[in-house]
Amino acid sequence: xxxxxxxxxxxxxxxDNELLIIAAYADHAGPVWGPFFRxxxxxxxxxxxxxxxxxxxLDQDQHxxxxxxxxxxxxxxxxxxxxxxxxxxxxxxxxxxxxxxSGFVFTHSGNAAVSGFSKAKRRxxxxxxxxxxxxxQAWRPHxxxxxxxxxxxxxxxxxEVTEAILNHVSTTQAGVAGVYMRHDWADEKxxxxxxxxxxxxxRVDEFEISSTGS
Numbered sequence: 001x002x003x004x005x006x007x008x009x010x011x012x013x014x015x016d017n018e019l020l021i022i023a024a025y026a027d028h029a030g031p032v033w034g035p036f037f038r039x040x041x042x043x044x045x046x047x048x049x050x051x052x053x054x055x056x057x058l059d060q061d062q063h064x065x066x067x068x069x070x071x072x073x074x075x076x077x078x079x080x081x082x083x084x085x086x087x088x089x090x091x092x093x094x095x096x097x098x099x100x101x102s103g104f105v106f107t108h109s110g111n112a113a114v115s116g117f118s119k120a121k122r123r124x125x126x127x128x129x130x131x132x133x134x135x136x137q138a139w140r141p142h143x144x145x146x147x148x149x150x151x152x153x154x155x156x157x158x159x160e161v162t163e164a165i166l167n168h169v170s171t172t173q174a175g176v177a178g179v180y181m182r183h184d185w186a187d188e189k190x191x192x193x194x195x196x197x198x199x200x201x202x203r204v205d206e207f208e209i210s211s212t213g214s
Contacts, residue, residue: 012139013147018137021128022041025124025127025128026038029123030120036050036106036114037144039090042196043065044152045145047117052104053065053104054104054105055102060098063082063083064080064081065079065080066078079184079186081186082193083190090105121141152192164189
């Protein structure tokens with residue numbers, strides 16, 4: 001029998017174990033890149049949006065991230081609730097109880113956002129291939145966003161809420177409906193992303209048990 005062709009990138013959804021392995025080995029990409037890859041998983045946001053995150057966009061008290069219109073693909077400001085695991089990642093990056101008031105979150109120089117995604121991913125893939133050979137198939141950062149959306153479906157999150165989390169402008173938000181239906185789904189987004197954090201935490205426990213004998 002012929003080996004089936006790998007799924008096209010636009011169709012790629014990572015398995016639970018693939019997602020957890022990437023999160024577990026992300027620090028091998030570098031001290032800044034580890035949290036970066038995990039925040040892609042935790043928030044479902046675009047690579048460039050996470051990479052350009054600034055401390056002044058974050059509200060530590062309200063546990064949320066406000067993306068200004070100029071940094072968003074569709075030109076609309078976007079609020080991302082930060083679940084408890086995402087808050088922990090940011091606190092570790094800040095290195096203090098009080099987060100900085102300004103500047104890039106993901107930076108090597110302090111003056112510019114991180115770049116060199118391909119090199120960072122190669123380091124991560126190399127670490128995974130050495131320690132977990134064959135357990136993670138070829139993937140791209142955008143696949144993480146698709147995987148988050150797919151798992152939201154598994155968790156029973158309403159389609160409109162998932163669209164709001166991803167900041168997609170779909171047919172449900174276009175035309176007359178988009179003009180008159182102004183609900184921002186803030187509470188629903190927060191609940192969904194907290195459920196996502198709970199789901200990940202449960203799978204991490206299972207993964208740690210199953211991976212010890214692999």
